Amino acid sequence: MQIDDLRSYLAALEARGQLHRVTAPIDRDLELGHVAVLGERSGGPALLFENVTGFQIPVLTSALTTTERLAVVLGEEPGPGIPELSRFWVQRLASGLKPPEAVDKAPLLENVLTGSEIDVTRLPSPKLYPEDGGRFFGTTAYLVVRDPESGWINLGVYRMQELAPDRVAVQILRGKHADMILDHYRERGEAMPAAAIMGGDPLLFLAASSFIGHGVSEYDVVGALRGRPVEVWHSDLSGLPLPARAEIVLEGVIDPAETCREGPLGEYTGYYSFEDWQKPMLKVERVLHRDDPIFWACTVGKPVNDIHMLQSLARTASLWNDLAEQRIPGIESVYVPPEACGWFWIVVSLRQMYAGHSAQAAAAVLASSSGHHGTKGVIIVDHDIAPDDWAGIWWALSTRFDAARSVRVESGRSSQLDPSLPAGVRTTTGRVVLDACVPFEWADKPREVKLDTDTEARVRARWSEFGLPPL
Ligand SMILES: Cc1cc2nc3c(=O)[nH]c(=O)nc-3n(C[C@H](O)[C@H](O)[C@H](O)COP(=O)(O)O)c2cc1C
Ligand SMILES: [Mn+2]
Missing domain, CATH: 2.30.110.10 (Electron Transport, Fmn-binding Protein; Chain A)
Structure with a gap:
């Protein structure tokens, strides 16, 4: 299904059971927004309010609240993450x-x-x-x-x-x-x-x-x-x-x-x-x-709803594109988490190729068109960790990160809407780089605990013999 306007997008959502038409009367002052926010918090569908008191025109909300819906916008099959x-x-x-x-x-x-x-x-x-x-x-x-x-x-x-x-x-x-x-x-x-x-x-x-x-x-x-x-x-x-x-x-x-x-x-x-x-x-x-x-309409407000999801996607993608245009090698994946308002923190997964590579990647993020504004923190992890794998990020911050070596603090352009900065002086913000990569130049890198590949394949093949739930 080709998406070229809001109507074709709604038809695509409806075909996937992702659009709900609200026919009950609703007041556009507070009521409509509150139904939308509560629906969004519970992972509900996109909403088309067809009976807004005093108006013929229907109001759409929650059009982009989930990764599934973002995938539909892009014309991709629902499934992949941001x-x-x-x-x-x-x-x-x-x-x-x-x-x-x-x-x-x-x-x-x-x-x-x-x-x-x-x-x-x-x-x-x-x-x-x-x-x-x-x-x-x-x-x-x-x-x-x-x-x-x-x-x-x-x-x-x-x-x-x-x-x-x-x-x-x-x-x-x-x-x-x-x-x-x-x-x-x-x-x-x-x-x-x-x-x-x-x-x-x-x-x-x-x-x-x-x-x-x-x-x-x-x-x-x-x-x-x-x-x-x-x-x-x-x-x-x-x-x-x-x-x-x-x-x-x-x-x-x-x-x-x-x-x-x-x-x-x-x-x-x-x-x-x-x-x-x-x-x-x-x-x-x-x-x-x-x-x-x-x-x-979009409810804006506290994360996570449409604005944080769409900013997460658009900011991740435009930042990644900037890094691609700068020809920084080894960028495996990028992520601006929706929980960080889709804006303030950035995680980059990097395949290191030379000493100083992770520092270069962090500096490139902070200097880029897409990543320079409002950013408060950049976390760099090695390529074995996906940037949206929180368990992996915690592990890297615990085992590959030494605050004395791995933290760099600088300052840069802030968001005017950043509530952590005092009113009236929201021009620049402190920003931190957390480099959670194993230093490339270490000759003696920590040895990671791994399974034996052959044995793993063998026990996987025999899994049903063990009476355990499927893997
Ligand atoms: C729902 C929503 C509301 C926004 N409100 C504003 C706003 O009031 N003022 C603003 O400058 N940016 C706002 N933004 C962010 C801008 O759209 C974003 O910074 C964008 O880059 C602006 O376009 P430009 O880069 O061409 O200036 C909002 C974004 C969204 C998704
Ligand atoms: Mn622009």
Whole structure:
């Protein structure tokens, strides 16, 4: 089944019994989010709320909560864990970026709302947590903008709060790609054309959620991942390429001179930020949507739910890809655990080939486009341990690791949302490398306890004789 938009993805989930339609009435304020969070905590299916009180439009949540669902997004068979899914991602990117393809007709154009028809408050934007500052249109929405200097098209997920019928706040954190691009418009004294996209190929949401290199378009990455170009319609209003099969698009401008108060929102760290700064705002000039659009929300909040899973996959994959592009040999596997918010800790499994190799790998992670931001710790293990094998990692930290030799502390770019840093000074963070590899240069390496290969094969073959449960 080809997945090229949210609907084909939902059909694929439904065919696997991974989608549940909630027909009972539900309030989009708190109730909807609470059902979703409790369902996610119990490993439940994706949810399509079809009876949101006061709205015709259904709301989708929990679309990406499990590795099985992430595999479906990638078009892989459910089964492999996040490191293996990331390996597919890296392998597909190796064939080169694929720019999008322009189309004249787009399902997105089935409904075009302008002037007094524009009313964002008619969409079922939910309020998720009691201390949230309002209702959020965008928790899965990504912003498409064009750099006025290079023409680079960037897609980034920045949360969007409903403010007024034609206004949504867009929390573009400092230093993110849209922030750099907005600066270029500010220097020119111009407003930035921008489009907030909900839906389309779910891989667009994944790619727009992670650090992909400066100057690289997330459209081209998704084209490479799919092995076919993303279909885009070039807007006659903003000039921006919009995913032809998106559900809902808010088109307009972000005026660098106009700012607003926004938030808070229960963030993916499991905390609220103290940051109280003026944030950019999208002035909506046109709304486009498909017939019977689907509204897609993500609960964000405390790990583990959709955002941590998708960040784990997208960050693992883009970091691994960066290491591949740096041509560091011996990278067996990479993992950014969802429990670490899908962001703050990174584990690398390395096949050492020379002295200093593990130090090089750790330094490369911390200097990479994908791994430099917010990272608080890197654990390097030898290739016999998978990066998501916690038992193996504990064993390595216990038997191959000496704090006096194996720890390096430095500092680097932090996340503005990192609650372990004091409010107002969340610019840099300490970061630690835990090198749990046996030093390559040791002539006398510790001898590992192993089974005898022949005897193991023999007793495995005779296993049924022993009256024990199958291996
Ligand atoms: C659900 C969700 C919400 C997010 N909210 C924000 C946000 O409000 N502000 C922000 O700067 N990044 C946010 N991010 C992270 C960005 O999407 C991520 O840093 C991405 O790399 C931004 O794109 P860019 O690298 O092209 O700037 C969010 C990610 C997800 C998945
Ligand atoms: Mn980007």
